[in-house]
Amino acid sequence: MPLTVPAPIETPRLVVRQIAEPDLPGLMAVNGDDTVTQFLPYATWRSMDDATAWYRRIAGIQATGNAVQFAIVSRDEASVIGACLLFNFNEGSARAELGYVLGRAHWGRGLAREAxxxxxxxxxxxxxxxxxxxxxxxxxRPSVRLLQSLGFTREGLLRQRWVGKGAAYDVELHGLLRDEWQQPGT
Ligand SMILES: CC(C)(COP(=O)(O)OP(=O)(O)OC[C@H]1O[C@@H](n2cnc3c(N)ncnc32)[C@H](O)[C@@H]1OP(=O)(O)O)[C@@H](O)C(=O)NCCC(=O)NCCS
Structure with missing residues (x-):
């Protein structure tokens, strides 16, 4: 069974819904920034061709049922300000990985936490x-702080796990269990 695609999710300031190709120009402002992509596993987008190539890759992964990519839409501006995803879905263990990115102009306002x-x-x-x-x-650090604020536990350090952008780097593995999750405001 593929990962289920949920209905659009509304929060006080945002709508989080499955991504579509018309979102790419908005995402260009997000991923066309070296500061934003510094810790991401892809190069900064330099043109709409990069955006389209990324979208095709994502569409291919989504078609396997192992991932769903979402756009983060500002309700005020009706514009795409970021993206988040679930990937590496393992059906038997009902487990997936979480990822997120927000345009730099929107950092520091709790919007990533909300999305x-x-x-x-x-x-x-x-x-x-x-x-x-x-x-x-x-x-x-902003991503580590976000995971902590969501209630994730740091479960270990995976040394030199990846090579990207010319260097090997460590990653911390963080995990969150359904039974530990507390909805905001509860
Ligand atoms: C990771 C990332 C999404 C975090 O964005 P962010 O805006 O810092 O995250 P949050 O939404 O949690 O905002 C928290 C900050 O907003 C502040 N804030 C302001 N108003 C707030 C509100 N109403 N509610 C909550 N926080 C608020 C908080 O004090 C906090 O600041 P602090 O971290 O200095 O203490 C962002 O840095 C990013 O896009 N990075 C590039 C992509 C990336 O690296 N992704 C992760 C790969 S693992």
Missing amino acids: AGALVGAAFGPMGLRRLEAEVNPLN
Whole structure:
């Protein structure tokens, strides 16, 4: 069974919904920034061709049923300000990995917490998952802080796990169980 695609999720400031090709120009402003992509496993987008290539790759992975990519849409501006995803879905263990990115202009306002929190709620609710994982470079302090604020536990350090952008780097593995998840406001 593929990973279920939930209905669009509304939060006070955002809508989190499955991505579509018309979202690419908005995502260009997000991923066309070296500061944003510093810790991401892909190069900064330099043109719409890069955006389209990324979208085709994502569409191929989604077609396997092992991932769902979401756009983060600002309700005020009706514009795409970021993206988040569940990937590496393992059906037997009802487990997946969480990822997220927000345009730099939108950092520091709790919007990533709001979007990722909504996605975690859907993952443990209608999508039926029981464990979420995230790998994060320990130098990526805003991402580590976000995982902590979502209630993830740091479960270990995977030394020189990846080679990217010319260097090997460590990642921390963080995990969150459905039974530990507390909806915001509860
Ligand atoms: C990781 C990333 C999404 C975090 O974004 P962010 O805006 O820092 O995250 P949050 O939404 O949790 O915002 C938290 C910050 O907003 C502040 N804030 C302001 N208003 C807030 C509100 N209403 N609610 C919550 N936090 C608020 C908090 O104090 C906090 O600041 P602090 O971290 O300095 O203490 C962002 O840095 C990013 O896109 N990075 C590039 C992509 C990336 O590396 N992804 C992860 C790969 S593992």
